Amino acid sequence: MKKIWLLLSLMAAGVQAAPSLDHQVFNAQNQAVSLSEFKGKVVYVDFWASWCGPCRKSFPWMNEIQTKYQDQGLAVVAINLDTDNELAQEFLKQVPANFSVRFNPEGDVARSFDLLGMPSSFMFNRQGQLVQHHVGFYADKAAEYEQELVNLLKE
Amino acid sequence: MLKPALVAVTLIIGLSGCSNLGVQPWEKGQLARSDMALDSEKLDLALDDHIYFSKEGSSGGRAFAGGGCGCN
Amino acid sequence: MMSTSSLKTALYSLQRRDWGYLGEFRAMASPCEILIACDQLDIADDMLDMAVTEALRIEHKYSRFIAQNCLWQLNHANGHKQLIDEETWQLLAFAKQCFQLSDGLFDISAGPLMELWRFDPKAQLPEHARILAAKALVGFERIEFDSRHIEMPTGMKLDFGGVAKEYAVDRVAYELAECYPDIPVLVNFGGDIACPVPKVNPWQVGIEDPQHLDHAANVLAISQGALATSGDTRRFFEVDGKRYGHIVDPRTGYPVVQAPRSVTVLGPNCVTAGMLATMAMLQGQGAEDFLQQQDVKFSIFR
Amino acid sequence: MTQKNNQINARQSKQIAGALALASCGLFATSGHATELSKKADDWKVDAALMYYGEQDRVQAVEAIGTAQKAFGDDSVLDLKLVVDSLTGASASGAVAQSSSQTFTRPSGNGQYSVAAGDTPLDDTFHDTRVQANVGWSEVLTPDWKLNVGAYGSKEFDYMSMGLNASIERGFNKDNTTLFLGTAYSFDVVDPVGGRPVDLSSMAVRDNFASEEAYRSAFDATRQSGSDNKQTADVMLGITQVLSQRWLLQANYGLSSVNGYLTDPYKVLSVVDNNGITQDLLYESRPDSRLKHSFYVMTKGALDAGVVDFSYRYNTDDWDLKSHTLETHYRYYFTGNFYGQLHLRYYQQTAANFYQPFLMADTPLPEFASADYRIGDMSAYTIGIKFGHRLSGGHEMSYRLEYYQQDPKNNGTTIPGELQNFDLFPTQKAITAQFSYSF
Numbered sequence: 001m002k003k004i005w006l007l008l009s010l011m012a013a014g015v016q017a018a019p020s021l022d023h024q025v026f027n028a029q030n031q032a033v034s035l036s037e038f039k040g041k042v043v044y045v046d047f048w049a050s051w052c053g054p055c056r057k058s059f060p061w062m063n064e065i066q067t068k069y070q071d072q073g074l075a076v077v078a079i080n081l082d083t084d085n086e087l088a089q090e091f092l093k094q095v096p097a098n099f100s101v102r103f104n105p106e107g108d109v110a111r112s113f114d115l116l117g118m119p120s121s122f123m124f125n126r127q128g129q130l131v132q133h134h135v136g137f138y139a140d141k142a143a144e145y146e147q148e149l150v151n152l153l154k155e
Numbered sequence: 156m157l158k159p160a161l162v163a164v165t166l167i168i169g170l171s172g173c174s175n176l177g178v179q180p181w182e183k184g185q186l187a188r189s190d191m192a193l194d195s196e197k198l199d200l201a202l203d204d205h206i207y208f209s210k211e212g213s214s215g216g217r218a219f220a221g222g223g224c225g226c227n
Numbered sequence: 228m229m230s231t232s233s234l235k236t237a238l239y240s241l242q243r244r245d246w247g248y249l250g251e252f253r254a255m256a257s258p259c260e261i262l263i264a265c266d267q268l269d270i271a272d273d274m275l276d277m278a279v280t281e282a283l284r285i286e287h288k289y290s291r292f293i294a295q296n297c298l299w300q301l302n303h304a305n306g307h308k309q310l311i312d313e314e315t316w317q318l319l320a321f322a323k324q325c326f327q328l329s330d331g332l333f334d335i336s337a338g339p340l341m342e343l344w345r346f347d348p349k350a351q352l353p354e355h356a357r358i359l360a361a362k363a364l365v366g367f368e369r370i371e372f373d374s375r376h377i378e379m380p381t382g383m384k385l386d387f388g389g390v391a392k393e394y395a396v397d398r399v400a401y402e403l404a405e406c407y408p409d410i411p412v413l414v415n416f417g418g419d420i421a422c423p424v425p426k427v428n429p430w431q432v433g434i435e436d437p438q439h440l441d442h443a444a445n446v447l448a449i450s451q452g453a454l455a456t457s458g459d460t461r462r463f464f465e466v467d468g469k470r471y472g473h474i475v476d477p478r479t480g481y482p483v484v485q486a487p488r489s490v491t492v493l494g495p496n497c498v499t500a501g502m503l504a505t506m507a508m509l510q511g512q513g514a515e516d517f518l519q520q521q522d523v524k525f526s527i528f529r
Numbered sequence: 530m531t532q533k534n535n536q537i538n539a540r541q542s543k544q545i546a547g548a549l550a551l552a553s554c555g556l557f558a559t560s561g562h563a564t565e566l567s568k569k570a571d572d573w574k575v576d577a578a579l580m581y582y583g584e585q586d587r588v589q590a591v592e593a594i595g596t597a598q599k600a601f602g603d604d605s606v607l608d609l610k611l612v613v614d615s616l617t618g619a620s621a622s623g624a625v626a627q628s629s630s631q632t633f634t635r636p637s638g639n640g641q642y643s644v645a646a647g648d649t650p651l652d653d654t655f656h657d658t659r660v661q662a663n664v665g666w667s668e669v670l671t672p673d674w675k676l677n678v679g680a681y682g683s684k685e686f687d688y689m690s691m692g693l694n695a696s697i698e699r700g701f702n703k704d705n706t707t708l709f710l711g712t713a714y715s716f717d718v719v720d721p722v723g724g725r726p727v728d729l730s731s732m733a734v735r736d737n738f739a740s741e742e743a744y745r746s747a748f749d750a751t752r753q754s755g756s757d758n759k760q761t762a763d764v765m766l767g768i769t770q771v772l773s774q775r776w777l778l779q780a781n782y783g784l785s786s787v788n789g790y791l792t793d794p795y796k797v798l799s800v801v802d803n804n805g806i807t808q809d810l811l812y813e814s815r816p817d818s819r820l821k822h823s824f825y826v827m828t829k830g831a832l833d834a835g836v837v838d839f840s841y842r843y844n845t846d847d848w849d850l851k852s853h854t855l856e857t858h859y860r861y862y863f864t865g866n867f868y869g870q871l872h873l874r875y876y877q878q879t880a881a882n883f884y885q886p887f888l889m890a891d892t893p894l895p896e897f898a899s900a901d902y903r904i905g906d907m908s909a910y911t912i913g914i915k916f917g918h919r920l921s922g923g924h925e926m927s928y929r930l931e932y933y934q935q936d937p938k939n940n941g942t943t944i945p946g947e948l949q950n951f952d953l954f955p956t957q958k959a960i961t962a963q964f965s966y967s968f
Contacts, residue, residue: 047181049184049186050184051183051184051188052171052187054603057603060283060287063287063293064253067256067292081181082184083184087184092295093295096287096294096295096296096299097294097295098292098293098294107179107181107182110181110219111179115180115181115703116180116183116672116703116826117178117180117672117704118180120180121448135672136672137603138602138603138604139602139603140602140603154176159822159824159845160782160784160822163766163780163782163824164766164782165709165780166780167768167780167781168557168708168765168766168768176705176706176770176771176772177702177703177705177706177770177771177772178705178771178773178774180703180704180705182774182776183771183774184774185560185774186771186774186777186829186831188831188836190701190831190836190860190910191777191829191831191836193769193779193829196858197576197596198577198594198596198965199578199915199929199963199965200574200576200580201610201612202580202592202595202961202963204957205592205614206582206877206933206961208937210903210909210933210957210959211852211876211878211903211907211909211935212850212852212878212881212903212904212907213821213823213842213846213850213852213854213878214844215763215783215785215823215844216781216783216823216824216825216842216844216854217781217815217825217827217840218696218709218711218767218779218781218825273704317555317556318556320552320555321552321553321555323554324548324549324552325549325552328545328548328549328552329545394556397553397557398556398557399558494546494550495550495553496550496553496557498553498556499546499549499550499553502549502553503546503549506545520544521544521545521546522544522546523546
């Protein structure tokens with residue numbers, strides 16, 4: 001019974017099933033932009049929402065690694081999934097971000113990334129291939145995440 | 156007496172199989188509200204349960220486990 | 228009970244030393260250390276956790292590199308009146324006193340000038356016209372503020388760089404001393420140091436020698452009090468043999484000529500020591516005379 | 530030009546170190562400032578409440594409850610709870626009213642109390658203070674598995690109880706479904722005032738004895754020696770299923786097996802003749818085991834300006850005591866920080882098979898018998914309102930008032946003779962007032 005469900009959900013997700021950087025999102029000025037603008041860099045894509053506690057905890061760490069590895073070609077892209085943009089702006093006022101913030105209110109990109117929990121993070125190497133993904137944010141695993149990024153940056 | 160118990164147990168286990176019910180992880184904004192937590196009024200419920208436990212013949216039933224908030 | 232230090236090593240580390248615990252982390256773009264003279268792991272961990280949280284909080288609030296933060300809001304108000312909280316008001320009030328006591332030499336509105344002087348060896352001398360344009364935007368006296376509001380001329384940018392790190396050191400020291408009044412602790416953020424609780428056998432603190440970076444020229448013994456270092460040992464550049472340090476004189480728009488390479492001052496708290504060190508640097512040649520008049524212990528490297 | 534300037538400056542510069550030090554004190558005098566970033570995540574979250582429960586001319590109780598919760602890292606949470614409550618007033622002894630005054634022996638055997646003609650006999654020796662402490666630890670083992678363990682202890686004058694519990698939660702399909710399996714064990718020591726009465730032994734009343742010694746030996750004959758204990762083992766299987774973005778459903782099945790001393794040492798039954806005249810008073814007796822089932826289903830919804838939940842519970846057990854409970858809470862937010870909440874509950878119960886309002890003198894004694902209306906036929910309803918204010922800094926204050934009415938019913942017993950003049954199933958009314966504060 002389980003297999004049928006899997007098949008159905010895959011088909012429903014449409015062509016762009018696998019996570020990739022070829023997706024359309026909105027930037028702070030509400031213009032449609034593509035994630036491919038970060039191609040060539042090591043990209044840490046993070047899906048978050050204003051109501052999610054662990055997401056709030058991950059921002060300071062993302063700030064740190066963005067400042068630390070910016071000039072080695074790291075791009076942290078946090079994609080907000082709130083349907084009400086006001087909530088996202090309120091969150092950003094309280095929890096500053098010095099990395100790129102994008103918006104995907106319809107959640108279609110999140111659906112094609114098939115998130116298992118919130119937050120969810122995906123690591124792309126310089127060739128734009130997905131190499132790693134994590135669910136949730138745990139302070140004691142942050143060093144592990146950082147090491148994975150450092151290895152990607154060295155490639 | 157045992158029959159209803161068995162029915163209940165199989166029903167509960169069975170329910171966990173269906174994966175079409177439910178929402179995507181990023182659609183849990185409402186469910187993550189503090190007033191939606193199953194233990195959001197745990198003091199009131201504890202005080203109520205104590206009164207009804209000492210004034211009526213049956214008790215229990217409630218569990219605070221599980222919950223809607225989807226963030227890890 | 229699970230020891231919580233293991234949970235948090237990612238963001239900072241806590242190592243056992245024979246005199247207690249050494250906590251290390253990064254904040255304000257500098258290496259930070261907390262030396263804790265106590266043997267209980269959970270207390271040391273809690274103190275370190277408080278220090279990191281406070282340091283990151285201040286950095287996030289007043290760093291000029293973080294978009295949307297408190298400082299960013301003030302600097303992008305283009306002339307409109309802005310609400311400020313008590314902490315920001317206290318800092319502004321302190322900066323105003325420093326501006327007056329230094330006859331305008333210490334000016335936190337020198338933001339635009341700071342951005343002009345990109346301090347790394349490859350940088351070129353900015354054109355004079357751009358310096359004048361940036362200087363036009365500087366002038367602490369043109370800022371109106373009270374305990375609730377602030378109004379700045381459009382284009383003026385505040386930069387708490389001259390005081391934020393020392394302030395963070397003092398805040399962390401103040402909070403640690405308040406929660407653990409009897410545990411001697413030394414807070415060291417990249418050379419700015421504070422010891423709020425007296426220690427019987429004093430801490431041994433190495434003062435960096437500007438010529439040979441990363442190894443101590445001489446060692447100072449501190450039982451209590453604070454110490455701050457201001458200097459261009461790392462951030463400087465040379466053009467036609469002339470060395471320009473990172474201390475800019477807001478009145479001329481140029482870095483201070485003949486400024487010492489580094490000035491270290493001891494004081495009651497880090498903010499005061501740091502301010503005296505910065506003002507000494509701003510005196511250029513007169514640094515030694517200036518500090519002698521303040522009868523504080525200091526050391527200057529030329 | 531800059532050289533000259535510096536020279537002038539050096540001479541004029543005055544002693545400013547003192548002024549600077551003074552100015553900097555202002556920076557730290559602040560008593561600690563509101564941290565914009567979320568409150569330090571690892572602080573203690575404290576909930577406290579004070580409740581008054583008062584029945585119409587029967588029992589009054591004041592209960593203070595406090596819980597404190599602290600997170601350790603991202604995975605573990607410690608929960609502490611302390612409850613102190615004190616009980617005063619009188620509660621029904623189980624004896625029936627009579628057309629003449631009646632005298633009863635106090636449970637301790639020292640002294641008596643008398644009840645006026647026509648009144649339902651109430652035993653007013655009820656002054657007791659209970660203290661209970663709970664501790665719980667929950668740990669997220671993996672994103673799918675969560676473990677909770679806990680222990681509690683409770684002590685009052687004549688009753689001591691302690692217990693352990695453990696439960697495991699498993700998340701399925703993106704945490705939309707959570708299966709819960711919980712077990713609990715508790716051990717209670719029952720050491721009543723005056724000792725445990727011998728089951729169905731006849732109450733010795735001092736007035737019926739010539740001398741104190743005679744009364745004393747008769748009373749002692751109605752006592753069992755030492756205390757007794759009671760063990761309870763519970764297991765519960767539950768599921769919490771997210772139905773939509775705003776609704777979730779919870780369904781639980783609970784099985785509870787209790788063994789040991791279940792009788793209420795302070796309850797008695799009247800033995801009446803065909804005219805309804807009390808001939809004797811017997812201490813009640815209940816079975817020493819009870820197997821209980823509970824089926825509970827609840828749905829909770831997040832509304833735009835409120836929250837609502839509906840729940841139904843069915844209980845049944847091998848004492849044949851069955852009950853239905855319907856309950857709902859509806860909360861409405863008048864403003865972002867102020868809400869009102871309505872609480873409605875209906876409860877209906879059928880009597881245990883050994884419940885009898887009284888015993889007939891001419892019929893043989895049953896093995897078990899109790900006239901405690903709380904295990905008789907009964908329906909009850911509760912209506913309550915609550916108001917809450919969300920204050921700054923994550924604090925919340927709330928106060929509620931509830932009215933609870935119980936209507937005991939006759940489980941089909943024919944009422945003999947003059948007992949028909951009395952209401953053997955009087956309605957009970959009670960008020961609850963509670964104030965809570967959390968930060």
